[in-house]
Amino acid sequence: MQGMSRIAAPTALACAVSMAQGMARAQSVETFELNPIVIESLAGDGVTLTDEDLLRLDPVDLQDLFRTEPTITVGSSIPASQKLYVNGIEETNLAVTIDGARQNNKIFHHNATTLIDPELLKAVRIDPGVAPADAGPGALAGSILFETKDAADLLAPGDDFGGYLSGEYSTNGDVFATSVSLFGRAEGFEGLAYFKHAGGNAMQDGDGQTIIGSGTSLLSGIGKLAYQSDEGYRVEISYERVNDDEARPYRANIGQIIGGRPVPLTRPYALDRENIVLSFEDATPEGLWNPLLVVAHSATDLDIVEDEQRSFGSTRSFNGKLANQSILAFGTLDAGLDFYADRAELDYRYLPAPEFNEGGTETARNIGAFAQARLAPLDRLDISFGGRVDYQRFEGIEGSVSRNAGVSGNLSGSYEILDGLTASAGASRVWGGVELAENFLINPAWVYPDGDLRPAVSNNLFAGLHYDFGPLVPALEGAFVKAKLFRTEIDDARDEEYRGGPALYRDVLSQGIELGAGYSWGPGFVRVGYANIETEIDGRPADSDLGQYLTTPVGQVVVLEVNHGFADIGLTIGADAEFYLEYDGTYDPYTGQRANPLPAYQVVNAFAAYTPPQFPNVTLRAEVTNLLDEDYASRATYGQEFDGVVPLDEPGRAFRISATIRF
Incomplete structure (x- = not known):
């Protein structure tokens, strides 16, 4: 949705990402355009992947999508x-x-928590x-916003x-x-229709x-229809669906468990996710009245x-x-209401003895009122603050x-202390309510504590x-360095x-440091990132x-990315690497002892993309993933610290070739 593309992009660290791609620093609360994507700067920190990033990375799953972001980790080699x-x-602790x-x-x-086709x-x-x-x-530890393509994003100018x-x-x-x-x-x-099918055998x-269970069987698609009036009012309806239906490891995120009850190596998993969205908005906002309605x-x-x-x-x-x-003299003010009615349901059937069938349903309904101001009252100062009641x-x-019921609040800001030197900071307290249980843990024998959950x-x-x-x-125009400290505490x-009951709670802590540096020279860039995360x-x-x-154990990671484009011949080359x-610092909660260390690994990927000047509607791409043929499991993959668990390994070296023809 065009209007939904007004993605909040806090100034300090979002600009670091932008500068690594040769973009100018956004001043105050101005907007800048990436093809048709508009991103509004405000005070804070964050990670933004634009259409340029997606084109460069050409991701096939969530791991590919975030492989150059040191503070974002994706476990399992299977998208499902x-x-x-x-x-x-x-x-699930983020909105x-x-x-x-x-x-x-x-x-x-x-x-998977959110299966998506990048x-x-x-x-x-x-x-x-x-x-x-x-x-x-429910934005206990932040928020994640995915936005899909519109027709206007794909049409060539004048077409x-x-x-x-x-x-x-x-x-x-x-x-x-x-x-x-x-x-x-x-x-x-406007109209858009998209369909994709991917199929393949088990990987090595x-x-x-x-x-085990690493075959590919994916169907995804989206349809959109929109109308925008001459005055800028836009209504849009979209339907998006993704389906993965294949034999997976018996426990889909684990290779095998040695010992215990005997189970087959694989069983069929059919995972299906869909979205239907209707929206109305003013796509050319100005003044104090710019409504947005999403159902x-x-x-x-x-x-x-x-x-x-x-x-x-x-x-x-x-x-x-x-x-x-409301567009104000020094920024914007967003205010309104939101709601959800969520449902989690399990239906288990034991075919030899139906008396052992069981199931159950939990529901949650929430209504919230919110307001968020994003202001630039001074040339060097950006500030964002807001709150909500749920x-x-x-x-x-x-x-x-x-x-x-509860109240949440947030405050963040950035200030350019000297030319080029910006400090940023932020804090929030978030009331998250009671989260629905995992479907497959629902037990019809649960007894809730007098109806009260924390x-x-x-x-x-x-x-x-x-x-x-x-x-x-x-002389160093395009070069930057950055550093950030962060901490998140979640109580209750x-x-x-299943056997322990519906009212068990954990307190969670994550804290760490992120460092980064980069240099952009117009047609290319190099950047390096480091994170040390303790949970x-x-x-x-x-x-x-x-x-x-x-949460999961993470530790230290270094990511490196380099990219260069030769515009005169239509060639772009690049490479990236992860070093964990x-x-x-692992721990076994069942023995109270130190668990097995998580091994170090390094993964290197490289690509070349070519659009022949004489055929500008054709793009050819060649890529090698896991160039060094590293034998490893992703740091966030389940069970690596425990004896008796064979983690789900990542694929070895692969050569990918692709061709895209536009008309």
Whole structure:
């Protein structure tokens, strides 16, 4: 949605990302344009991936999407079981939206939280820790905003109709992917249709061993229809869906467990997620009255069918927002209401003995009021502050009701102390309410404590410095360095257990440091990032078992990226690398002893993309992933610290070739 592209992009660290790509620093609360994507600067910190980043990375899954961001970690080599961690905190503790639709995807701890096709995306915005009040309820550790493409994003200048056909082949697993899209506009109307299919065999790891359950079977698509009047009022409806249906490891995010009850190596997993979004807005905002209305339905289903049993989990969210943006002399003020009605349901059938069938449903309804100001009162000062009030009604599987209300607030700012030297800081306290249980843990025998469940509450802090050499050292125009400290505490995070009951809680802590530097020379750039993230659960080092849906051990990582374009011949080349250091601060909560260290690893990727000057509608790309054929599991992959767990390894070296034809 065009209007939803007004993604909040806090100044200090967002500008660091921009400068690494040769963009000028955004002053105050001005806007800058990346093709048709508009990003508004405000005070704070964050990670923004634009269409330029997505084109360069050409991601096939969440790991590819965030592989150059040191504070973002993705576990599992299979998209259907990938989990995203921001500053070490699992994404269900952040407010996640796709085109403005709230995501309620806590369905099975062995599965992905948000399955998404990156080819659909035109921008991603992450506010770690301190998130704005209008990001939505439940932003305990920040917010994640995914935005999909519109027809206007894909049409060439002056064209009213177009399309593209793309094909890709990867040698590891013989994976073929084909996507096709058509889009157009006429007399204020816009339309877009996109479809993708990817299929392939099981992949091999860096040691030449088959990765169990790693076959590819993906279907995704989106359809959009919009109308924009001459006055700028825009209405849009979209339907997006992604489906993964394939044999996966019996526990989809684990290679194997040695010992215990015997289970088959694989079982079928059918994971299906969809979004329906209707929006109305003023796409050319000015003055004090610029309304926005979003009504959305999002759903994720997981169906696991075995010889003697069937497990079906379903989450649903009906949600929306009614807001207004007032454009003031020194910035903007966004205020309004939002709501959700979420549902988590389990239906388990034991075929030989139906008396063992079981299931249950939890529901939560929330209404919130929010206001967020983004101001630049002085030439060198940006400030953002806001708050929200939420009221939640939670109903347990036996009909008990908990009613809770809370207040959240945030404040962040950046100040240019000297030419090129900017300091930023922020803090927030967030009331998160009571989160619905994971579908596959729901137990019809649960007894809720007098209908009262504790709402989660978090406190977030960050402080950073960013230095752009250009103003004082013109010879180093395009060079920057940055540093940031961050901390997130979540109290009373719900951690229900099938046998332990619905009212168990954990206290979670994540804290760390991020460093970065880069240099842009116009057609290219080089940048390096470092992060050291320490995480705890109940005052002890975090582990990947108790930490499911909460946090995971991370430690130290260095990422490196270099890119250069030769515009005269249509060639772009680039490479990136991740270096994870060994992490020995692990802990086994079941023995109370130190667990196995997480091994160090390094991964290198490289690519070349070519658009022949004589055929500007054709793009050819060649890429090698895991160039060194490293045998490893991603740092955020489950179980590496425990004896008896064979973690799910990442694919070994693969050569990818792709071709895209636009018309």
